[in-house]
Amino acid sequence: xxTSQSEALSDRIECEDVPEGALVGTGVSGGVVKGVARVVRDxxxxxxxxxxxxxxxxxxxxxxxxxLNVVGMVVVVGGHGALVAPEYGLPEVAxxxxxxxxxxxxxxxxxxGTQGIVEIIDDDE
Numbered sequence: 001x002x003t004s005q006s007e008a009l010s011d012r013i014e015c016e017d018v019p020e021g022a023l024v025g026t027g028v029s030g031g032v033v034k035g036v037a038r039v040v041r042d043x044x045x046x047x048x049x050x051x052x053x054x055x056x057x058x059x060x061x062x063x064x065x066x067x068l069n070v071v072g073m074v075v076v077v078g079g080h081g082a083l084v085a086p087e088y089g090l091p092e093v094a095x096x097x098x099x100x101x102x103x104x105x106x107x108x109x110x111x112x113g114t115q116g117i118v119e120i121i122d123d124d125e
Contacts, residue, residue: 019119025074025096027116029085033072034110034121037103040066053111055103056081072111074099074118085113093118 018024038052043063048054054070056063059081067073067081067088075081078094085092091113099118103109108123 018117021120023074023096023098023102023118025093025099025116025118026078027092027113028078028082028094029073029090029092030114031072031089031091032110032112032114033091034108035071037105037107037109038070039100039103039105041100053109055099055105055109057100072113074103074109074111076100 035051035053037055038048039055040046041057043066046066048066048069050069052070053072054066055074058077059075059079061080064084067084067090072090073081073085073092074096075094076096076099081092082094091111093111093113093116096118103120108121110119110121
C-alpha cells in the first residue's frame, strides 16, 4: 500500500500505549476522531449520514462518493482511501485485519490515524 506521499507501507508501525482491546493497523492519514461506525462491504447504492466513521474491507475509486460525509475511515486492506483521505482531511487507519468482524454499524469508535489505533468506545466517552 502507498501513502499519499507515495511511501510504501510494508510493516505496521509500532504503537506505544495501545489501549486494551484496541485494534492496531497502520495510520495512513493523521488525526484522531470519534463517532458512530458505519460498516459497508459494497459501495453500490449506499448513502452515509454525515459524521459517521466508514469501516470497509477495501477501497477503490468507487468508494470516493462515500468519503464526502464521513469523518474518518478504517480499511482492512489499504488502497485508494490512503490516497484520498489526506486530501479530504480524514483520519484513516488501514491494514486492520479484524475490523469488519469486530466492529458493527452503530457502535462508537475512536480512530487515531497517526498511530494506527482503532478503539470501540462507549458513546459517552
